[in-house]
Amino acid sequence: MRVLVINAGSSSVKLRVVEPDGAVGHRADLDAPRGRPAAGELEATAIRLAHEAGGVDAVGHRVVHGGPDFTGPTRVDPDVLARIDRLTVLAPLHQPPALAGLRAVAEAMPDVPSVACFDTAFHTTMPAAASTYAVPSRWRAEYGLRRYGFHGLAHDWGSARAAELVGRPRESVRVVVAHLGSGASACAVVDGRSVDTTMGFTPTAGLVMATRCGDLDPSAVTWLTLHAGVPAAEVDHALDHESGLLALAGDADMRRVLGAAEAGEPDAAAALEVWVHRTRAQLAAMAAAAGGVDVLVFSGGVGENAPALRRRVVAGLGFLGLALDPDADTAAVGGREGDVSAPGAAARTVVVHAREDLVIARQVEEVMVAATRST
Known part of the structure; x- marks a missing residue:
């Protein structure tokens, strides 16, 4: 599966086309002050890279905060997009650029499925002793106040590559x-x-x-x-x-x-x-x-x-x-x-050279293969 990976950060947007064998054939880095590239630049670059690669099967987006609901990569639809948007207050530097990327690609490439890959998901394996704050139980229950952790895509790759x-x-x-x-x-x-x-x-x-x-x-x-x-x-x-x-x-x-x-x-x-x-x-x-x-x-x-x-x-x-x-x-x-x-x-x-793009591509493929099997 050929996947276009979009990693929208607080100062740049990195686009990579990951081939089925894991090689990166086409790439682009966009300057994005406060997470926003120039108007239309992301859409045009995504379309150009996909065309140069001979088409892509799906787009994978890095999303920093998945909150309590998103514990794994998720196919994006309007409801998912709205739920990601509601988490912006918890990651004000990174969530808006990711949302902008999700919306831009959906508009530019409406027939290509998008998958959101969450940095918080890797840390859902933390034991309660590590994720629980010693604050009133009402805060934990009603407001979801807990330790989520971030950079999960990078930590996933780093730990696996280190073992190798x-x-x-x-x-x-x-x-x-x-x-x-x-x-x-x-x-x-x-x-x-x-x-x-x-x-x-x-x-x-x-x-x-x-x-x-x-x-x-x-x-x-x-x-x-x-x-x-x-x-x-x-x-x-x-x-x-x-x-x-x-x-x-x-x-x-x-x-x-x-x-x-x-x-x-x-x-x-x-x-x-x-x-x-x-x-x-x-x-x-x-x-x-x-x-x-x-x-x-x-x-x-x-x-x-x-x-x-x-x-x-x-x-x-x-x-x-x-x-x-x-x-x-x-x-x-x-x-x-x-x-x-x-x-x-x-x-x-x-x-270890950080390669979130390969983790995202792997997660996108897992989601798309699972979707195919369920139909």
Whole structure:
């Protein structure tokens, strides 16, 4: 089955045509400030790629938040689209671009079926101990307040690919995946199943990100609104759009923050200290949730391309049996994958090129094959 994959993020839209053998024959990356490409650009690009590929059988869309209802990939119809729309408040950076992509493709290619593939679905295997918040039961029952987790498509791929790289069956390995980019999260995967992750009810929780704060004392929010007089809408916007590296270093781009720190800029250096400290601590927490770690995975734009940061993070995790080979680590950039562990390290560290497109294509095929069998 040939699948057009659309991955709409908060600053770009990636389109890939995945062939039946998993090869990517045609691709395009669109600039999309605040998740929106230029008017008509997505529709025209989708049509062009499908034509160049000789047609596509289905379109797969990455959707960040599936809420409590969407626990697996789902064929898109007007009702599904409306239900995804209602979840926008829980993922304000990513849900609108995904919805725009779903609607644009439905209009441009009405005869091609679309399937929504949800980042939250991978984490439905988390035990109640990991997904439950200690808040009033009415909040949990009426409002669905729980930890959902995100980046599931990336964590699914990263954990599976890591097992391949170290030559172990996925069903018998404990993996901690650090998916580090503008958005960032870590996940504990045991025997191929998510057992814990750092993001929560929304993608704001967990690690320090480009513009998101990560973990924050919830009473800080109520104090700001009730006692400092900061409007709730202002707090809500700031936690997603004006926090993280941007707030600490004055720049949301990790590459520029690294350069500024190397040039002796004190705010950038301090921002990296915070970032590394939080990343180490939460990776260690994921290892604890997994009952130990056999393989640590770095993926995502930062995870794949910042060897200096990988070394700083792992330098504080030696108690987990992790250690890096500096030469192998330095070489693993620009999409190059591999085992970057130091010789003799008790646990392995690998760099994995994130391939959500292949996970989405696989899920789309599963949905379409199941639909064919049921008719």
